[in-house]
Amino acid sequence: MTPGASNSQLSDLARGACLPNYGARDVAMVRGAGSRVWDADGREYLDFLAGIGVNNVGHCHPAVTAAIAAQAGALIHCSNLYLIEPQVRLADRLCRQSGMSRAFFGNSGTEVTEAAMKLARRRARDVRGPGHDTIIAFASSFHGRTYGSMSATWNPKVREGFGPLVPGIRFATVNDLESVDAVWGDDVCGVLVETVQGEGGIHPATADFLRGLRTRCDAADALLVFDEIQCGMGRCGYGFAYQGAGVAPDVVLAAKALGGGLPLGALLVGEKAVDVLQPGSHGSTFGGNPVACAAGLAVCDVVFDPSFLTEVGEKGCHFWGRLGAIQRDMPDLVDTIRGLGLMIGMVLTRPGADVVALARRRGLLINCTADRVLRFLPPLTTTREELDEGADRLRAALEEFRAKG
């Protein structure tokens, strides 16, 4: 097949060449700029999913593209046996932003979740002795698809048929401290919680709830881990979403938007746990590679700018207002709207998977999660005019969906 193949040519090729785990895919995205992408047939879309929370600075942001090109021309890979300048600078940048003390880099959210689970167990064994290996996770959580992260993930669809899972994980309910107390025991070494649940349907944890987790972890000398893989990096109008709640964790997980589109995850560790992962105990060949970290530094310069973050909050309110107008006009179809900053879910009164296809036909990319929740994660650089345009396209898609019954 020659370069420049069409959607249908690529779809045919994929059917015979790729595993079916992503379902049938009939559109190939070949170009992106800002909040827009174009497919192989030349159709333009407003991308309000942003690679599921990856393209926070938009597609091909000039600073990110330039940083990647410059680093690729200097050094693409170097083993972690040696210092890697962009990695060290990014570690310092992320620690200063998050209030954590040290960083480790992996290549994905899953990998750093896995690292956090290992860290919590290892620290408890070192500090409190054996037998303290239980991790508390939450209903509707999503943390990844490797054995540890999958075992801490709630959704049965993710776990089904892959057992036996990693033991020692108990589930409680977000924003319900009684449910946490019900599963708490002396064996708890850590609590793993998304500050705003993404895949589970956009559920923000309240400040009171996070404070309650903080108190319990302090009392037990367990680690409080905030998974900010989807809700961090400016997405919610704060550098990290927990900064809006004013509760400090012991560990922060960042990934997705961190690498500006390149694979990168960060485990950010507070003072309590900086000595746990001693030489040889953990590592990665590619984690923290020079090009991804150079991109990450460019992303940080954009998304951690205080005036940019204020704008994210304001644009979130603006878009929320547009969604609210749709809700008022279609109360039979739209139940609630929830979220924080530019991480917003519109909860429908019935399953919404078909809306995704109707929106795409109108040039709007979104997805539907937790069966009934339309999820909006537009690039944080999206203008108010583009947000309006997206809301108009969504309204038309919902009207057609409603008319079909």
Ligand SMILES: Cc1ncc(COP(=O)(O)O)c(C=O)c1O
């Ligand atoms: C909150 C959260 N944690 C972890 C992950 C896993 O990240 P990755 O797909 O980069 O491995 C995701 C991915 O959607 C996520 O949303």
